[in-house]
Amino acid sequence: MAKHAKKLMLVLTMALGCIQPAKAAATGMDLQQWCSAGNDGSIDGTKCFIYMLGFINGLSLAADGKVWCLPGNLTVGQSMLIVQKWMRDNPEELHQRAGIIAERAMLNAYACKKRVR
Numbered sequence: 001m002a003k004h005a006k007k008l009m010l011v012l013t014m015a016l017g018c019i020q021p022a023k024a025a026a027t028g029m030d031l032q033q034w035c036s037a038g039n040d041g042s043i044d045g046t047k048c049f050i051y052m053l054g055f056i057n058g059l060s061l062a063a064d065g066k067v068w069c070l071p072g073n074l075t076v077g078q079s080m081l082i083v084q085k086w087m088r089d090n091p092e093e094l095h096q097r098a099g100i101i102a103e104r105a106m107l108n109a110y111a112c113k114k115r116v117r
Helices: 002-018 028-036 043-062 076-089 098-110
Strands: none
Touching (some): 028 098, 043 076, 076 098
16 A cells, blocks of 8 residues: 555656646747647647637637628638738737737638628
8 A cells, every 4th residue: 555655646746746837828929939830740730720720619609790701611721821921921919919819810811891782
C-alpha cells in the first residue's frame, strides 16, 4: 500500500507541476503565431485550426443574415487564410484580442451587402 501511495504522490506532484496559471485571452499576435504554421499538423497549426473551427461554428450560429453572409461551403482552411491575410494587411491591430481580429477579418470578407428596395 505504501508503495502505491508513493507512486500516487509522485504522479500528483508531476501533474500539479504541469499546471500553469491562466493566461489572458489570446491576442492577434498569438493567433498570428498559431496560424503562420498553417494547417501542417504542428501544435500551433492545430491551435489555429481549432480556434477557427470554433469561431466559424459560433459565427454561423449567430449569423442571421443581417450582418454576416457566410457561404454555406466555407471551410476552416479558407477562414484561416482570410484571417492570415487580414493580419498581414493590418499588423497595427494585432494587440487586439484574437476574437476581435477574426471577427474583423471575416466581416471584411463576408459582410452582407445592403439590399436595395
